[in-house]
Amino acid sequence: MGGNRPLRLGLRLSLPATIDRVEWFGRGPREAYPDTRRAALVGRFAASVDELQTPYVRPQENGNRTEVRWATLTDTGGAGLRVEGRPHLQLTARRWTTEDLDAATHTPELVPRDRVWVNLDHAEQGIGSASCGPGVLPAYRLEPQPASFAVVLRELRG
Secondary structure, three states, X not given: OOOOOOOEEEXXXXXXXXXXXXXXXXXXXXXXXXXXXXXXXXXXXXXXXXXXXXOOOXXXXXXXXXXXXXXXXXXXXXXXXXXXEEEEEEEEEEOOOHHHHXXXXXXXXXXXXXEEEEEEEEEEOOOOOOOOOOOOOHHHOOOOOOOOOEEEEEEEOO
């Protein structure tokens, strides 16, 4: 595991920077991770890509949505991508890469790129609370083991 980033098993893709609206059915409306998901409700939510971010004082992993059944990532005209987890997935969408987030020590260092970076994860390690308590509890650690998952991607035309 690098820096303050939890381990994850999934896909990363990039979409045009014009993608700004995210709608999902899963846990929300705030961020949630495997070990914090009970603080989030299951429902249908919507936010801009920027609203998905949690602006911590020191940049760190943030903005994950868990137990997502489906999500759409669209521009103002409704064009974009629909993703479906089989059965669920975890979703992050941000204007910088995970590596950019790891390298930043102050929020102004996070400069939006010309893409929206999306993680569609089958599994992600919990975040724990090592800054003020215990690290990740054993039940939420992502350990090496065989895994299979499916994600359906559908183009949306505006």
